[in-house]
Amino acid sequence: MEDLIEILEELQPEVDYETTENLIDGRYLDSLTILALVSEIEDKFGVEIPTVEIIPNNFNSAKKIWSLIERLREE
Amino acid sequence: MSYFNSLYLFLILPIIVIIYNLIPKGRRYYLLFVNLVFYFIIGNKLIIYLLLTILSVFLCGKLMNKYDNEKETLLKKENDRTLVNGKIKKKRKLVLLLCVLLNVGFLFTFKYLNFFSSNINLLFELLPINCVINVPQILAPIGISFYTLTAFSYIIDVYNNKIEASNSFVKVALFISFFTQIIEGPFTRFSETADDLYNAKKTTYDMFCSGYERILYGLFKKIVVADRVNILVELIFNNYTTYTGAGVLLGVIGYVIVLYMDFSGTMDVVCGTGELFGVKMPENFRQPFFSKNVSEFWTRWHISLGSWFRDYIYYPLSLSKPLKKLTVKSRKVLGNHYGPLISGTIALFVVWFLNGLWHGAGYTFLFFGMYHFVLIATGNFMNPIIIKICNYLHINRKNIFYRVFQSIKLTCLVIIGELFFRANTLKDAFAMFSRIFTKFNLTNTNFLEIGLDVYDYVILLLSILFLFVIGLMKEKGINVREKLNSKKTWIKWTILYLFILIIIIFGAYGPGYVPVDPIYADF
Numbered sequence: 210m211e212d213l214i215e216i217l218e219e220l221q222p223e224v225d226y227e228t229t230e231n232l233i234d235g236r237y238l239d240s241l242t243i244l245a246l247v248s249e250i251e252d253k254f255g256v257e258i259p260t261v262e263i264i265p266n267n268f269n270s271a272k273k274i275w276s277l278i279e280r281l282r283e284e
Numbered sequence: 285m286s287y288f289n290s291l292y293l294f295l296i297l298p299i300i301v302i303i304y305n306l307i308p309k310g311r312r313y314y315l316l317f318v319n320l321v322f323y324f325i326i327g328n329k330l331i332i333y334l335l336l337t338i339l340s341v342f343l344c345g346k347l348m349n350k351y352d353n354e355k356e357t358l359l360k361k362e363n364d365r366t367l368v369n370g371k372i373k374k375k376r377k378l379v380l381l382l383c384v385l386l387n388v389g390f391l392f393t394f395k396y397l398n399f400f401s402s403n404i405n406l407l408f409e410l411l412p413i414n415c416v417i418n419v420p421q422i423l424a425p426i427g428i429s430f431y432t433l434t435a436f437s438y439i440i441d442v443y444n445n446k447i448e449a450s451n452s453f454v455k456v457a458l459f460i461s462f463f464t465q466i467i468e469g470p471f472t473r474f475s476e477t478a479d480d481l482y483n484a485k486k487t488t489y490d491m492f493c494s495g496y497e498r499i500l501y502g503l504f505k506k507i508v509v510a511d512r513v514n515i516l517v518e519l520i521f522n523n524y525t526t527y528t529g530a531g532v533l534l535g536v537i538g539y540v541i542v543l544y545m546d547f548s549g550t551m552d553v554v555c556g557t558g559e560l561f562g563v564k565m566p567e568n569f570r571q572p573f574f575s576k577n578v579s580e581f582w583t584r585w586h587i588s589l590g591s592w593f594r595d596y597i598y599y600p601l602s603l604s605k606p607l608k609k610l611t612v613k614s615r616k617v618l619g620n621h622y623g624p625l626i627s628g629t630i631a632l633f634v635v636w637f638l639n640g641l642w643h644g645a646g647y648t649f650l651f652f653g654m655y656h657f658v659l660i661a662t663g664n665f666m667n668p669i670i671i672k673i674c675n676y677l678h679i680n681r682k683n684i685f686y687r688v689f690q691s692i693k694l695t696c697l698v699i700i701g702e703l704f705f706r707a708n709t710l711k712d713a714f715a716m717f718s719r720i721f722t723k724f725n726l727t728n729t730n731f732l733e734i735g736l737d738v739y740d741y742v743i744l745l746l747s748i749l750f751l752f753v754i755g756l757m758k759e760k761g762i763n764v765r766e767k768l769n770s771k772k773t774w775i776k777w778t779i780l781y782l783f784i785l786i787i788i789i790f791g792a793y794g795p796g797y798v799p800v801d802p803i804y805a806d807f
Contacts, residue, residue, distance in 0.1 A: 240599075260600045
């Protein structure tokens with residue numbers, strides 16, 4: 210989780226990732242940041258994120274992104 | 285056919301709802317019957333293409349399901365999960381491809397064949413090659429661009445295992461053919477509306493009131509505002525050479541108002557009608573003119589089309605293997621912002637090319653698409669630079685003055701885009717655009733001689749102010765209808781009767797007024 214927050218802070222530093230729960234709906238992360246985030250996550254955590262998983266519900270908070278990574282790791 | 289037809293709204297629709305509620309069982313079949321009769325009335329024999337689309341996605345979905353179910357049997361035989369998964373994926377991909385090809389074929393034949401063949405003929409003429417492709421003028425099934433994309437969303441979601449293929453033809457047919465959305469959308473996803481349509485709940489008193497409140501709100505936008513401004517727009521766009529640049533500018537601003545009020549008003553009627561049948565439709569507009577930039581504007585205007593392109597074109601393309609590799613490489617060289625920009629921009633180009641083409645087979649629409657591509661791509665490129673400049677000049681980007689400046693800039697950019705969208709030809713669009721700057725001549729422009737009088741301007745001003753306040757309340761998270769419905773019955777009904785009275789008294793109908801044709805029905 211700490212690694213993920215580090216990635217997020219590097220990509221978009223102006224957000225408090227511990228508390229923000231509307232990263233997509235609140236437009237904190239735009240589509241370009243999502244592209245960078247996906248490639249960084251895949252690189253760092255060795256998972257492949259299918260495009261069907263790129264929905265606000267999976268990316269609206271750091272916790273949700275982390276759950277997605279864990280789920281993809283298990284699959 | 286317009287959803288604003290008073291006979292439809294206040295006689296046919298209530299009758300449909302009353303019969304729907306009188307039926308004790310099988311309301312879903314009745315609703316499907318209504319959908320098909322409605323489409324037959326507006327589309328006549330062309331209903332066959334709608335039925336073929338529904339049947340094709342239903343059967344292809346079932347076929348994909350069948351392949352999935354064969355997995356266990358194949359695993360027992362082959363004992364190699366990767367191999368079996370690969371085989372099944374291949375078969376499913378083939379089914380998807382065939383289904384998409386068939387429906388793209390319909391769409392292309394009806395909507396784009398003439399445009400492409402006339403361009404090829406033009407090319408032959410220029411080369412010169414003595415050959416002419418003769419394509420007869422074909423009447424396209426109404427709403428084909430809407431129901432085809434809706435059908436695609438179903439089959440792609442099944443392919444991606446996002447939803448399970450439905451075993452019920454009625455459910456799939458209800459989802460694709462719902463009469464209130466088939467002409468102008470919004471695009472819905474199977475997971476959003478199919479269950480509500482299939483469950484076909486009875487209409488409660490609250491659902492009926494809430495639905496008709498929404499319909500009235502849409503009616504106000506259309507009859508009081510859009511139809512009134514339409515006179516001026518038609519006059520100016522069809523005879524722009526007789527008006528000064530100031531007059532042309534007024535016409536273009538007028539068109540933006542007409543387009544917004546007509547389309548968002550239609551969506552109010554569509555969503556309100558959905559509520560009468562217990563179907564919650566997704567919102568298609570969210571105060572677009574409060575956006576900070578063009579990119580945000582398109583997440584608030586025609587939202588369902590934007591999200592369709594995002595989910596089925598933008599992300600699958602920008603996250604495809606070659607573009608993903610490109611992102612990884614370019615990020616190392618160009619950093620976190622400019623790295624993903626290259627693959628993002630390639631995908632963005634495809635999205636806006638298709639978006640322009642979706643709106644219509646014509647150069648004005650292609651230009652409209654490319655115009656927005658350039659604006660959004662430039663915005664993406666400039667964003668970090670603008671932030672740096674603002675920080676350097678100590679400009680607070682959350683400051684109200686900066687936000688107002690952003691809104692004005694955005695409105696100007698939208699107005700230019702819509703000029704190209706509405707103009708009769710691309711040549712006219714450029715001529716009108718240049719006229720605004722070269723022959724502005726404000727002092728020689730009599731705004732009272734362009735179809736509207738002082739009475740019209742006053743009504744428009746007050747109406748837009750009213751809609752602005754409602755928009756502002758929505759933006760602040762206030763649910764206006766919930767507020768209204770929580771009032772005492774007599775207060776609520778007094779407000780509603782007053783609103784109806786306002787629409788009747790100040791509506792722009794009758795001699796001298798030309799109602800706006802449903803603009804998006806042509807797409």
